[in-house]
Amino acid sequence: MKKKALLLGLLASMLWSKSNAQQHSEQNHDKYVWPKDELVKQKLNKWQDIKFGLLMHWGTYSKWGIVESWSLCPEDEGWCERRGESSSNWYEYKKAYENLQTTFNPTQFTPEKWADAAQKAGMKYVVFTTKHHDGFCMFDSKYTNYKVTDAKSPFASNPKSNIAKEVFDAFRKKDFMVGAYFSKPDWNTPSYWWPYFPPKDRNVNYDPKKYPEKWQQFKDFTYNQIEELMTQYGKMDILWLDGGWVRPFESIDPTISWQKTIPYNQDIDMPRIAAMGRKNQPGLLVVDRTVSGEYENYVTPEQQIPDHYMPIPWETCMTMGGSWSYAHNDQYKSTRQLIHTLVDIVAKNGNLLLNVGPSPEGTWDNDVYNRMEEIGKWMTVNGESIYETKPAAPYRQAQWAFTQKGKATYITYLAKEDEKTLPATLVLPFKSVGKKGIIRILGESKALKGKEVADGISIIIPEKVRQNLTNQPAWVFKLQAE
Incomplete structure (x- = not known):
């Protein structure tokens, strides 16, 4: 037993050391590039002053109460674990997952109620998932039928069917800065996971260098969808890009475990995307997460707070509960823990982007509203120590x-x-x-x-x-x- 305990202790120590080393690596942002565009500088300064924002992960996956998108990923990781009758066969599971489009019908969706609660909590900006890795669009993209506004979706006939637009409009009316979360990888489109090959992991399932025309199709598809968001959804302040494995090969940091497993150059031409975005949305903040350089206007540690002050713009994205997306009987952090988190982050020069996962009906749990109200009471008295500091x-x-x-x-x-x-x-x-x-x-x-x-x-x-x-x-x- 002592030998077993010793081995377990050594293993725990190794895992902690690896995790700690990775955390410090991800906090080292010597490659951060300060923006030169004056309008971007102004918007970045404004964003740094407002400190507190809302992130929402929402999609068809809320129907099953599972982790967003990741159960589609054929990797042997805990967060990719499949559940349900079709879980033993990946192809059947993917078909069942994508068939959720035909039953996703959030008839209680009232974004004005969310915006009101977030405002009373003291939040000042919102980032909404327009598309996660599974490729399902919560906006009316003309480049795919895998979207909430397609005839397959029962919610398509609802006047609020263009969900992203409704969310952006509701929060903009409350003077929020508005951001679009957009996944660079898309596990539904055939130009990323090409049906000719089975997917092996989260990455593109073919070599873009060997099939350049196929990769160009994906680049154009990505550009076109982002262009829709930048031209048809009102004033946009932030383009928040997730899926950091879609990146130029030379940008990979081999000291970070998940990055050193990226097999291909997956350059989607960020200069072209950013130029288009800022042409249509002057001063747009571009957040190409984990890809250090010109197109990561602020960095985004996930579910963690840096252990020290950082002199660059940064934001911790963190869940209010235990999951990014809706989970049945989720356990939410206490008001004390959430306020301590905000204070800790602001003292170290960061912003807090706090995530809530709406239900399949389009509602928030009562606990979420309670936390928002309690945070708001504290912020009403103490907000001057947070904002513009x-x-x-x-x-x-x-x-x-x-x-x-x-x-x-x-x-x-x-x-x-x-x-x-x-x-x-x-x-x-x-x-x-x-x-x-x-x-x-x-x-x-x-x-x-x-x-x-x-x-x-x-x-x-x-x-x-x-x-x-x-x-x-x-x-x-x-x-x-x-």
Whole structure:
């Protein structure tokens, strides 16, 4: 048993080291290229100021409550596992999966309700999945019949059948910045997974160098669909491209495990796509995820927060629950955890893009609405420590997070899980605010008295203030310099 335990411990250590090394590799963005286009710079600055956005993964896969698209991928990975009667035969499974188009009918779809809840939570931008890797379009593309607006879909007769358009319009009316998630790989179109060959993995199933005409068909198909989104869906702020294995071969980073398995050069001509996008949408932010360089205007660590401040534009995309797409009885993160996540990210110079997966009926779980409302209550009081702020050294330290705006420094005290009330005395880890400086806690108008000590500024918090601000996930102290 001891030998087995030792082996398990060594294995866990190796796996942790590999994961940790990959995380640090993905946080190393020496190849980041700052945009030169003035309109792109302006939009990037605006995006960095708004801090908090909503991502939605939604498609026919919500009918089964399974992981989005990945069960189609013939790789032996846990997230690709198939379920159901046809799971033992990939070809039958793919047919059954694609037949979900004929029953996907989200008659309770009301994007205005989503936009209202997101706005009240303090979110300022939205990114919506127009097409995931499975190729099913949640918009009215003329280049495929595998779409929600096709006659095969019972929702096609609904006035709101062009789902992406309805979502973008609803959020735009609430003054959100709007982004289109778009998968570069497409496992439905025959110019990516060519039926002549069986697919082996997530990648294109033929050598583009050997079959250049076939690859050109795919490049044109991709360009044309993105052009539809850039010309027919109103003002667009962000083109958020997923599927980072579709990339030029020379851009592969062999230190990242999933990238070193890419077998082919899958260059889809990003210069052409970006030029078209910005011609139609001046200042468009292009986010070619994980492909460092000119077309990754901000980087997007997934389901993780960098362990340190990063001086470049970045965004953590993270699920509110346990799944990107709708899952039956999903378990959602607590309000405390979500607010701590936002504060941590902002202190390190990032944005939080929080994901929700709508149900097959077109609704959100009640828990989602509850979390949104609770986050909104905290943001109403403390949002000034988030929006339009810059990180302040030391950024994150124990239970503290630091941001600044003008002459104001915000020091956020992150409550421990069982900590319902502020301590009666605290030492703020800050040198001085000067003789005429003012210290307040957001949510209370009366200034606090502070005394400089060796470790910072010692303050006494009146009992009335402590009771007024009980059961908060975090408390923010505002230090206004003279």
